[in-house]
Amino acid sequence: MQKNILITGVGKRIGLYLAKAFLARGHRVLGTFRTHYPSIDALAELGADLYQCDFTDQAQLDELIQTLKLRYQGLDALIHNASLWLSDDDPVGVDGVISQMMQVHVYAPYQLNLALAPLLQNRETMTDIIHLTDYVAQKGSKKHIAYAASKAALENMTLSFAGKLAPQVKVNAIAPALICFNEDDDEDYRDKARAKSVLAREGGETEVLQAIDYLMQSQYVTGSSLALDGGRHLK
Ligand SMILES: NC(=O)C1=CN([C@@H]2O[C@H](COP(=O)(O)OP(=O)(O)OC[C@H]3O[C@@H](n4cnc5c(N)ncnc54)[C@H](OP(=O)(O)O)[C@@H]3O)[C@@H](O)[C@H]2O)C=CC1
Numbered sequence: 001m002q003k004n005i006l007i008t009g010v011g012k013r014i015g016l017y018l019a020k021a022f023l024a025r026g027h028r029v030l031g032t033f034r035t036h037y038p039s040i041d042a043l044a045e046l047g048a049d050l051y052q053c054d055f056t057d058q059a060q061l062d063e064l065i066q067t068l069k070l071r072y073q074g075l076d077a078l079i080h081n082a083s084l085w086l087s088d089d090d091p092v093g094v095d096g097v098i099s100q101m102m103q104v105h106v107y108a109p110y111q112l113n114l115a116l117a118p119l120l121q122n123r124e125t126m127t128d129i130i131h132l133t134d135y136v137a138q139k140g141s142k143k144h145i146a147y148a149a150s151k152a153a154l155e156n157m158t159l160s161f162a163g164k165l166a167p168q169v170k171v172n173a174i175a176p177a178l179i180c181f182n183e184d185d186d187e188d189y190r191d192k193a194r195a196k197s198v199l200a201r202e203g204g205e206t207e208v209l210q211a212i213d214y215l216m217q218s219q220y221v222t223g224s225s226l227a228l229d230g231g232r233h234l235k
């Protein structure tokens with residue numbers, strides 16, 4: 001059965017991988033993006049409905065929400081993937097770092113969940129909200145304090161929304177550690193990053209898709225967080 005699946009941050013990497021995977025299965029992908037890469041045109045060619053929205057701009061978020069509520073009757077899954085990995089010493093300054101982290105990882109998911117809940121409740125079967133958090137939500141991070149705090153808030157919202165939207169909507173988190181390196185990560189960084197977990201490897205985007213598949217097919221899991229961390233907590 002074709003599902004309507006909203007994925008935020010589909011322009012690159014994990015979000016792009018997920019959008020392509022669900023399109024290949026014949027589902028209707030609604031994708032939000034900030035930067036218009038060639039990948040956005042490729043997703044449009046594949047049939048995705050694409051919406052440009054910078055989640056740090058409230059007016060753009062308001063417009064996105066109004067458009068989605070007007071255009072779609074129902075939603076089967078809302079996957080909060082969009083994220084910015086800013087370090088605390090980013091040139092934007094500490095006030096810019098904390099506000100962007102909260103806007104992208106907390107304000108936008110909070111507003112989208114509340115606004116789109118009626119669409120998620122307008123289905124015969126159970127539907128899903130999935131928050132992409134991070135291992136550091138539970139552990140903290142010395143160099144990404146604001147990032148980790150915002151992901152911890154997103155993790156906590158998983159609990160609140162799971163209680164609020166049950167039994168129609170399941171709400172779960174996926175807490176990855178090392179899924180995919182960035183292009184500019186040098187070998188020394190990569191070696192050190194892999195060594196942080198007992199499995200000592202990069203998880204790969206497929207791990208995230210498999211975790212989403214598990215959560216979406218489940219009839220009994222909500223308010224949970226799936227750790228995709230290679231056993232990093234065991235080190
Ligand atoms: N990659 C990894 O190893 C890990 C990833 N995660 C989490 O998994 C998810 C996907 O990770 P990954 O693919 O690496 O993420 P990326 O940082 O590579 O991409 C995230 C996407 O979010 C978009 N985005 C960033 N800022 C905004 C904004 N202000 N408004 C709207 N969209 C925005 C980006 O758009 P743009 O291209 O314009 O910047 C991009 O398309 C994230 O939530 C991340 O925190 C957690 C742990 C490890």
Ligand SMILES: Nc1nc2c(c(=O)[nH]1)N=C([C@H](O)[C@@H](O)CO)CN2
Nearest residue numbers: 083084085134177178179180182193
């Ligand atoms: N939005 C993003 N969040 C995170 C990223 C990323 O590239 N974008 N990368 C990581 C790292 O993989 C880290 O877990 C290990 O280096 C974390 N979050």
